[in-house]
Amino acid sequence: MTALTPIRTKAETALMAQYEALRRDLPKSEASSAAREAAIAAFAASGLPHRRIEAYHYTDLRNLLRDAAPLAHRPSEKAGHSVEAGRFLGDIRAHEIIFVNGRLMDAGKLASRLPKGVSITVKPDTAPMILDPNDAVVALNTALSQENVSIEIGNGVTLERPLHLAFVQDAGSPQAVFARVSVRVGDAARATLIESHEGPNSIATQSNVGVEIAAADRARVEHVRVNAEGDKAFSLSTLGLSLGHDTSVYSLNVILGAAISRHQILARFAGENAKLRLNGVGMLDGERHADVTLVVDHAVPSGESRELFKTAVDERSSGVF
Template sequence: MALRAQPVKTPAEEAIAASFPAFAARQARWGGAEVAKAREDGIARFRANGLPNRRIEEWHYTDLRSMLREAAAPFEAFSDDLARKAAAGAAPIALEGAARLLFVNGRYVADKPAAGLEVVDLTTAPSLPPVAAQALARDTAYAGNGAVALNRAFTNGGAIVHIAAGAPHVIHLDFREIGSEAFSTFPHVIVDVAEQAQVLIVESHRGSDDIAYQTNALIELKLAAQARVSYVRLNEAGAKSISLATLGLDIADHATFNLFSLNTGAALSRHQIFLHSDGEQSSIDLAGVTLARGKQHADTTLVVEHKAPRCKSREFYRYIVDESATGVFQGKIVVAPDAQKTDGAMKSQTILLSDEAAMNNKPELEIFADDVLCGHGATCGSLDDDQLFYAYSRGLPPAQAQALLLEAFAGEALERVADEGLREQLRDKVCAWLAQRVIQ
């Protein structure tokens, strides 16, 4: 009889598994059978697989089993005072006329009325609307992902948002973490965008630099035919935090989705995107800038699946990695046999600012159709010596010269943000990060 080796559970894995029964019992009052089933499915996947580790290909460069030394308890001590304190804080991005949906330690707070939107609070709904129940029941390609399984098991709040057609909408999904000791949060947001609807969505994450909190957010979008969505994500999570975030998308015929991400926060961050394009002539543009220093570990992982013909996708990411930080970019474009005439291009470019900085690039193409135009590329290097010499010879001090070149490098990706006011606010954040650099 063959013996099968069982992996030794880490203290964090044991703590997560042990905390689930009592947590699920306390949370059983909301969500109904759909949420209960999602919890059981999620914890079953976790018990079978444990935390993601380097032996899983998509987690090879971000070994969560080794990096997560202690699992913080799920946050449950929500109060009105905590909500008021969070709501009183200044927003990280100024958005005129935006509906602000505030999430405090995972819980949804109706901070500003969402005019023209239908919003259901997951923590108060005894049962879920059909779109939410379908999202939980759907066995997506990413359902087995380790972070997604944990989110479904320990979801402690969130919302379902329906965006109707009509006047363009502006929505701010504002996630804030507040507390005096370590905790974990697992918000789940489902956004249903109706046919021909137009919306700008800004997602922001922030929290105290003094607390080693842990977040694991899941946001799922469904774009109906001819919907147009511009999406901007800003990660300014606390300096000691672990920030895991998953964005899952389904895109229908003639829909357009543009995403830009600016990532500067968290000790360990991973933003993973799973995009399923099942409609003809859809258009997808994904871009981002990651700025990492100290001992930060910043991971962007994405999978774009083209299932229908005559679709277009672009992925353009730039990293600036300083000191002993590590960057990760994993991108995969998958073209199904029926997705003829697909036009896809992926590029990742990195500037390393020290000998200790590291970057892991892994672009991939999986093409099963014969009439496509697809390509990918990745570069990694330092600042150009000739450009630096030119700047120095014009009298610019080293700090200013390097900042100008780095701002220009990040600026090419920032140009993909269509809203000028939003683009300039993001540029200011890049400049503020560069201004803090200490050149040895």
């Protein structure tokens, strides 16, 4: 029987080559290496998702992503200090956790600035806890993210101010950024998380960011995500949510930027009597395209989920939910 050799697109070939070039500089722990190798093997087998895959029917990445931009260089600490993030927050006072080109800034000093009961650790293992490892976008994120930033909010902790996870692209030419963040909200803890994505206009940046939020029993979590990337940006993002017993999670996705964006949400009810509210709003013009894809797994009984997504489109733009 003749084996079939997949014909890879220019972008798929470049992504595979990027991993090979990056491999020697990646963390060498056994767990992280195994996860990355499994992820790149999964991507090699599937390639970029196309319209014949139902979840990607309206956002054909194989057709839309013509080439893969070079990986962004690690920013200097000086660059991190000069970044202004969250320009749209107004008077909201938040604890800033800033990522420049996918890398956490001021990791050593950050711990002392966070509120009591909150810890942050940079780990080499990017294996997903909640996200689907077989999804091609997640697989690429697992393989090419150079660190996993783990944030722990302790049991019973109530945050008086939001945690602001600010993802900023510092780019003068096309570049690609991969980042992974895992957040655990402890038993009966209460927290508000703001996640923002920003980048320059007129530069064809690319991004693939995975965020996982595991909310333990009786936790209360509010999560607001704002995409304010540049007008030429190609933005891929994945949110994983896990809800424990009697847990409440509210997540709002706001789309203000990017030429092409696809945000996928995987929510799993791990405990009974949990409540999930997922909302979204998009404002699109020109030829911009924004896709929000949602999968909710009611793995246990007595859970409640509600969804409301609205998109305002102008000119030749398109929105998908």
